[in-house]
Amino acid sequence: MSSNHSSAQAGPEEGVVRSTVRGLLAPRRALPIALVVVPLTIIQDAYSRDAFAVPLALLLCGSFLLVGPSLWRALFPMERGPRKRSLEAAPRPARPNPLARVLVYGFVGAALVLGIGEFLPKLIGAGRTFLTSGPSLVVCVALFWVGGWGLARDIDLEEHLRRERARSEALEREAEHAQLLALKTHLDPHFLFNTLNAIAEWCREDGAVAEKAIVQLSSMLRTMMTGITETSWALEKELELAFALFELHAVRDPSFFTVVRDVPSPLPHVLVPPMLLLPLAENAMKHGPLARRRGEVVVRVEVVRGLVRIEIGNPGKFMGDRPGGSGLPIVRKRLGLAYGHDASFSIEADGERTRALVVVPISPFVPESLARASTIVVADGATKPL
Incomplete structure (x- = not known):
């Protein structure tokens, strides 16, 4: 974990004075401060x-550095992010109005400078000096006000930036975790085990069918392994993987269900997260043909006002998200991480059928990852360009 992240985590728990001192000791501030304090001391x-x-x-310089920025940050703390509202949340303590806080800051600054520059010399029997003369004290008070505010805001902005970077890193890790979790759930283990068991049975009954199933399953797994290393790939590649899944289910009995492919040629240029549609294809098979509901599995792609609509329909009425299911939430989460609010996902009943709809924007550019993964493995083990 980076030092920036550690500092950001420690920041909210530190007191104002301690975090201010830490900020002032940072080289990017310590050096300019020294370039001001040392000449002032020499002139004095x-x-x-x-x-x-x-x-x-x-003493004047030290008290200003310790009190000025700390006082401003205590009186005018920078918000650390939106406060979550809840009925149980304790109410935020009321603060004095901004004008009162400004007056407190101004009074403390003037009192501190005048106390050190005017009353302390009289107390210890010191004479007038360059910095404790009347005009110089006026300048020192102004410098306290302006300098304390400037240093406080600079420290606050730096800590705010550090927290935002830490938050960005956390979101990045969450996205990576979500992608790994999605990849783990893309190929239903029950489907894989059932397919392998079926292949074992076909080996005894029909060697040709078993061989075809092994080749298709191998092709699917090879393509999926390619997808693990990519952050995005072409929609055409994604659809080929979904159709490969349908073909694998249809190996034993091609008449058990039919696949309707309503896809424009050529396909619009769209980049999608790898294996985004695979849970939807699995869902269509699991709750359609595999649940003894015969009919058409429809895959439809169309472009509407700069958006690409990808629809997967299957026989069997949608009855709502299954408790504990991870496939549909993963699709929603991956779309949100990849496109933000520019994409959407819905799944609903359409009469006695189920319709899943993914809407994504047309991609404005081709990333290098797509250029590196511009081929797809087909059933016979060869490759073809996208």
Whole structure:
């Protein structure tokens, strides 16, 4: 885990003073601060004849650096993100209005500078110095107000950026986890085991059918292994994988169901997450032909106003999401991660049939990953261009 992420995680738990000191000690601020403090101390020493001149200058600078940014950040904390609303959530404590907080900041700054520059020298018997003269104290008060505000906002913005980067990394890890989980659930284990058991039985009864099933299953698995290494591939490749699944189910009895392919040629240029449609194809088979519901499995693709609509229909009425099922939620999540609000997914009953609809935007460009994966394995083990 990166240091930025660690800092971001620690930031919200730190006190304001501690996080401010940490921010001031960062090289990108420590060096400019030193370039201001050191010349001021040298000028104070050169234009003052009092032994307390240098300590007073360092005390003025140190108190400003410690109090100014910390006070502004305490009075005007930057929001750390949207607050979740709930009936049980404790109400946020009321803060004084902004004008009152500005007055508090201004009063504390003036009191601190005047206390160190005006009253402390009288208390310790020190004389007038360059920085504790009347005009210089006015400038010091102004510098406290403006400098404290500037440093506070800079530290806050940096911490906000660090938190957003950590959040982005967390979302990236979540996306990777969702993709891995999707890949694990793309090929139903029961389907795979049942297919292997069927192939074992066909080996005894019909060697030609068993051989054909093995070749088709091998082709599917080979294509799926290719998809694991890609973040996106062509819609044509995705559809070929879905049709390969249908063909595999139809190996034993081609008349058990029919596949209607309503797909334009050529297909529109669309990039989709690999194996996005495979859970929908499995769902169509599981709740259609494999549930003894004969009929057509329809795959339809059409372009409507810059969007590509991909429909998969099967016999059997949709009865709602199955409790504990992961296929449909994975499709929704992957669409959201890949396209945000530009894509949608729905599945509903259409009479005594089920219709699943995926809508994605037409891709504006071809990524390098698609150029590297521009072929698909077909049943005989050869490849063909997309």
